[in-house]
Amino acid sequence: MAFDPASLRFNEAGLVPVVAQEAATGEVLMLAWMNAEAVRRTLATGRVTYWSRSRQDFWVKGETSGHVQALVEMRVDCDRDALLVLVEQAGPACHTNRRSCFYTALRDGDEVVIMAPMA
Amino acid sequence: MAFDPASLRFNEAGLVPVVAQEAATGEVLMLAWMNAEAVRRTLATGRVTYWSRSRQDFWVKGETSGHVQALVEMRVDCDRDALLVLVEQAGPACHTNRRSCFYTALRDGDEVVIMAPMA
Numbered sequence: 375m376a377f378d379p380a381s382l383r384f385n386e387a388g389l390v391p392v393v394a395q396e397a398a399t400g401e402v403l404m405l406a407w408m409n410a411e412a413v414r415r416t417l418a419t420g421r422v423t424y425w426s427r428s429r430q431d432f433w434v435k436g437e438t439s440g441h442v443q444a445l446v447e448m449r450v451d452c453d454r455d456a457l458l459v460l461v462e463q464a465g466p467a468c469h470t471n472r473r474s475c476f477y478t479a480l481r482d483g484d485e486v487v488i489m490a491p492m493a
Numbered sequence: 494m495a496f497d498p499a500s501l502r503f504n505e506a507g508l509v510p511v512v513a514q515e516a517a518t519g520e521v522l523m524l525a526w527m528n529a530e531a532v533r534r535t536l537a538t539g540r541v542t543y544w545s546r547s548r549q550d551f552w553v554k555g556e557t558s559g560h561v562q563a564l565v566e567m568r569v570d571c572d573r574d575a576l577l578v579l580v581e582q583a584g585p586a587c588h589t590n591r592r593s594c595f596y597t598a599l600r601d602g603d604e605v606v607i608m609a610p611m612a
Binding site for chain 2 (some may be wrong): 375377379391393395399400402403405410417440447448449450451452453456458466469470472475476477478480482483484485488
């Protein structure tokens, strides 16, 4: 069946949440958002492109930092309201220079930073 | 630092998106939502508990199906507006009986089902 980005179930802001996962290791890198056009651009270019809610503009991941995400595969969930992108992440995914944005674990009621910034 | 669920950045509906990942394999199972009380209950009980947007009620994953998610670890992202839960998933995570909800891949413009329901 041909995929139509308009067939996704976007929220009231026209966005779907997108989980980025490192293809080779399975590490979950970040969660961001796409609108229909960002989905189209990501599939057409092979460069993961989000919608920045703070800037209200397209966000070609790594465009300024060089920390690009090359798309390996995009997947849709059963409800068509979330996406998973398998990627090859260049450098850190997180703006804190960590590999993943999920670097804070909750252990015994405390927040524990479990990942150091990359050198 | 002590973790306070109220310190998360919830959306206008009081929810944060939550990525569930199988702890042993790294497989991304599903994306769902929690409010502050669902976060508290998940941490207190070790049973992953979401907020069902369709039912507008707490959703103890697997409560009716038996396909429970035992919490291994919860992580917060850098912006504090998304969560990752590492879990031990009993049976399929998806209501279609598939291990993961992300069973549809987009390949060459087509939707391809890449995962069969579990026996």
